[in-house]
Amino acid sequence: MGASGTGSSGDGTVGGLGEFGLIDAVVSRFPVTPDVLLGPGDDAAVVAAPDSRVVASTDLLVEGRHFRRDWSSAHEIGRKAAAQNLADIVAMGARPTALLVGLGAPPDLPSDWALGLADGLAEECGQVGATVVGGDVVRSDDVVLAVTALGDLEGRDPVRRSGAQPGDVVAVAGRLGWSAAGLAVLGRGFRSPRVLVDAHRVPAPPYAAGRAAALAGATSMIDVSDGLLQDAGHIATASDAVLAIESSAVEVADPVRDAAAAFNADPLEWVLRGGEDHALLATFPPGADIPDGFVVIGEVTEGDAGVLLDGRPVTGKAGHDHFA
Amino acid sequence: MGASGTGSSGDGTVGGLGEFGLIDAVVSRFPVTPDVLLGPGDDAAVVAAPDSRVVASTDLLVEGRHFRRDWSSAHEIGRKAAAQNLADIVAMGARPTALLVGLGAPPDLPSDWALGLADGLAEECGQVGATVVGGDVVRSDDVVLAVTALGDLEGRDPVRRSGAQPGDVVAVAGRLGWSAAGLAVLGRGFRSPRVLVDAHRVPAPPYAAGRAAALAGATSMIDVSDGLLQDAGHIATASDAVLAIESSAVEVADPVRDAAAAFNADPLEWVLRGGEDHALLATFPPGADIPDGFVVIGEVTEGDAGVLLDGRPVTGKAGHDHFA
Numbered sequence: 001m002g003a004s005g006t007g008s009s010g011d012g013t014v015g016g017l018g019e020f021g022l023i024d025a026v027v028s029r030f031p032v033t034p035d036v037l038l039g040p041g042d043d044a045a046v047v048a049a050p051d052s053r054v055v056a057s058t059d060l061l062v063e064g065r066h067f068r069r070d071w072s073s074a075h076e077i078g079r080k081a082a083a084q085n086l087a088d089i090v091a092m093g094a095r096p097t098a099l100l101v102g103l104g105a106p107p108d109l110p111s112d113w114a115l116g117l118a119d120g121l122a123e124e125c126g127q128v129g130a131t132v133v134g135g136d137v138v139r140s141d142d143v144v145l146a147v148t149a150l151g152d153l154e155g156r157d158p159v160r161r162s163g164a165q166p167g168d169v170v171a172v173a174g175r176l177g178w179s180a181a182g183l184a185v186l187g188r189g190f191r192s193p194r195v196l197v198d199a200h201r202v203p204a205p206p207y208a209a210g211r212a213a214a215l216a217g218a219t220s221m222i223d224v225s226d227g228l229l230q231d232a233g234h235i236a237t238a239s240d241a242v243l244a245i246e247s248s249a250v251e252v253a254d255p256v257r258d259a260a261a262a263f264n265a266d267p268l269e270w271v272l273r274g275g276e277d278h279a280l281l282a283t284f285p286p287g288a289d290i291p292d293g294f295v296v297i298g299e300v301t302e303g304d305a306g307v308l309l310d311g312r313p314v315t316g317k318a319g320h321d322h323f324a
Numbered sequence: 325m326g327a328s329g330t331g332s333s334g335d336g337t338v339g340g341l342g343e344f345g346l347i348d349a350v351v352s353r354f355p356v357t358p359d360v361l362l363g364p365g366d367d368a369a370v371v372a373a374p375d376s377r378v379v380a381s382t383d384l385l386v387e388g389r390h391f392r393r394d395w396s397s398a399h400e401i402g403r404k405a406a407a408q409n410l411a412d413i414v415a416m417g418a419r420p421t422a423l424l425v426g427l428g429a430p431p432d433l434p435s436d437w438a439l440g441l442a443d444g445l446a447e448e449c450g451q452v453g454a455t456v457v458g459g460d461v462v463r464s465d466d467v468v469l470a471v472t473a474l475g476d477l478e479g480r481d482p483v484r485r486s487g488a489q490p491g492d493v494v495a496v497a498g499r500l501g502w503s504a505a506g507l508a509v510l511g512r513g514f515r516s517p518r519v520l521v522d523a524h525r526v527p528a529p530p531y532a533a534g535r536a537a538a539l540a541g542a543t544s545m546i547d548v549s550d551g552l553l554q555d556a557g558h559i560a561t562a563s564d565a566v567l568a569i570e571s572s573a574v575e576v577a578d579p580v581r582d583a584a585a586a587f588n589a590d591p592l593e594w595v596l597r598g599g600e601d602h603a604l605l606a607t608f609p610p611g612a613d614i615p616d617g618f619v620v621i622g623e624v625t626e627g628d629a630g631v632l633l634d635g636r637p638v639t640g641k642a643g644h645d646h647f648a
Contacts, residue, residue, distance in 0.1 A: 056424055057458060102384030144384065
C-alpha cells in the first residue's frame with residue numbers, strides 16, 4: 001500500500017528498503033515449524049501450546065551495552081539474542097517453540113545487517129526446533145532488540161527457582177567463564193584466542209540439559225546469565241535455603257585458565273562471577289540420577305538463605321546489576 | 325544477593341533502586357489472574373492457553389518517536405503501550421491474557437516514573453482481564469519499551485487479514501482521527517481540547533468489539549494502528565480483494581471536526597490517514613448481523629487488490645512507514 005522509505009529501495013539501507021520491505025525480506029528467513037499455526041504477517045501469530053500452557057520470557061538488548069556491532073557480526077548478535085531467550089525457556093524444563101522479535105534500527109542501518117541478524121536468529125532457533133513467528137520494526141537511534149521466547153512444558157511441571165531442599169545436590173551444565181574471558185580478550189583489543197572470543201559472541205547453552213534435568217526430577221533450575229554465584233543466590237532466596245558450592249568442584253576450562261594466566265587474572269573470578277554463558281544451574285534430590293552434562297558442585301543445606309563458597313558466605317556484588 | 329545500584333536506594337532513581345529493587349517494586353503492581361499459572365520472578369512465566377493455542381504479538385516503543393515524556397505521564401505511556409498490544413490480540417478475535425514488558429531506562433530515570441508506567445500497564449490490562457506476567461529491565465540512554473501480548477482464541481479460528489471476500493461488508497469500530505487531532509493540538513503547543521489530547525495520550529480500543537466481530541463471523545479484521553486507508557490496504561493485499569470505502573460513511577466526530585476547523589486542517593485526513601487510535605476494521609459476510617459498535621463504511625469488491633475511496637484508487641503514502 002505505497003509505504004515508502006527515506007531513500008530509494010536500492011540504497012542498501014533498511015530505510016531504503018522501508019518497514020514493509022524489510023519485514024518481507026526478513027520473514028522469508030524463518031522456517032515454518034509444526035508449532036506455527038499462523039506465522040508472521042497478521043496482527044498476531046498463533047503458536048501451538050499442546051498442554052494448554054505456554055512458557056514465556058522476554059529480554060531487551062541495547063547496542064553498546066549488550067552487544068557491539070564492531071565486535072560481533074549481525075549473525076552472531078542474532079544467535080546470542082535468540083540463545084539467551086531460549087535458555088530461559090529451557091531453564092524451566094520446557095521445549096522452546098517460538099520467538100517474537102522487535103528490532104529498533106536507525107534508517108541508515110545496512111539491510112544486510114538486518115538480514116544477517118534474521119539469519120542468526122533463525123540458526124539459533126533451529127538448534128532447538130523453534131522459529132520466529134512475529135515481530136516489530138521501528139526506527140531508533142541505537143540498535144535495540146526485544147526478544148520474547150515461548151515454550152511448551154510437554155505436560156511436566158515447570159522447574160522453578162524455589163524448589164531446592166536441604167540435602168539436594170547442586171549441579172551445573174554448560175560453560176562457565178568463557179564469555180567473561182572472551183570479553184576480557186576483546187576489551188584488551190585482541191581477537192584471539194578465537195574460541196573465547198567466539199564464546200563471548202555466541203553462547204552455547206546446554207539446551208538438551210534442561211529437559212533432561214526436568215525428567216531427572218530437578219527441584220530447581222536457573223539459566224546462569226548473571227554469574228554462577230549471583231544466580232545461585234536467586235535459587236537460594238527463592239527456595240529459602242543455602243547453596244553450598246565448592247570452588248574446587250567447578251571446572252575451569254583450559255582456554256579460560258590460559259587466558260587468565262596471560263592476563264594475570266583470576267580464572268575463578270570469571271567462572272564464578274562472569275555472566276552470559278547461559279549454563280544451567282540445578283538442584284536434584286539426594287540419590288537422583290544426575291543427567292549427562294551436569295557436574296556436581298555442591299549441596300543444599302539449611303540456614304539463612306544465601307550462598308556459601310567453600311564454607312564462607314558470599315557477600316557484596318556477586319554478579320551483574322543492569323543499572324550498575 | 326547483594327546487587328547494588330549506582331546510587332543510594334533513597335535517591336529516587338531507578339539506578340538507586342537497582343535492577344532487582346525496581347523489579348520487586350514493579351511486580352507488586354500486577355494482579356494475579358486465573359490465567360497466570362506462574363507469574364514474575366522465575367526465568368519465565370507460565371500462562372494458561374486453554375484451547376492449546378496461544379496468540380502472540382510484540383511491539384517496540386522508543387522515546388521521542390512513539391512517546392514523549394514531556395507530553396504524556398508515565399501512567400499514560402503505560403496505558404498506551406498496553407493498549408496497542410492488547411488491540412493486536414483483540415483484532416485476531418482473541419481474549420488477551422498476559423503481557424511481558426521489557427523496559428530500557430537511564431539510571432537517572434525517577435523511580436516514580438517506572439512505577440507510574442507499571443500502574444498504567446496494569447490499569448489498561450485490567451480493562452480486558454489481562455495482567456503483566458514477566459519482563460526485563462536494562463539500562464539504555466533513551467527509554468525503550470518492548471511489550472509482548474498473549475491471548476486465548478477460546479476455541480475459535482483466528483480472524484485473519486486474508487479472509488475478505490467480494491460481497492462482504494466493510495465496517496469499523498472505535499475512534500478514528502482522534503489521536504491525529506490530539507497530536508496536532510500538542511504539536512502546536514496547546515494542551516486542549518483535553519478530550520483530543522487525552523485520546524492521543526491514551527487510545528481507547530473497542531476491546532469488546534473484537535470478540536463480537538469474531539462471533540458474528542467476521543471474515544477479516546485488523547487493528548487500525550497505521551491509518552484507516554493503509555490498514556484497509558493490508559486487508560486488501562492479504563485477501564487479494566478491493567476494499568471500497570465511502571468517505572461519507574466514515575464518522576467524523578465533533579471534537580475532531582472542531583479542531584480541524586480551528587487549525588484550518590482537513591478532518592478527513594486525520595480520520596482516514598491518522599494512526600494510533602486502534603479502531604478495529606473488519607469485513608463481514610453479506611447478511612451478517614453487524615455487531616454493536618461497528619459502522620458500515622463500504623464493501624469488498626473484485627479487482628486488483630487495493631483500496632478505493634469514493635470509487636477512486638488510493639495511491640501514494642496512505643499511512644505510516646516507521647522508517648520514514
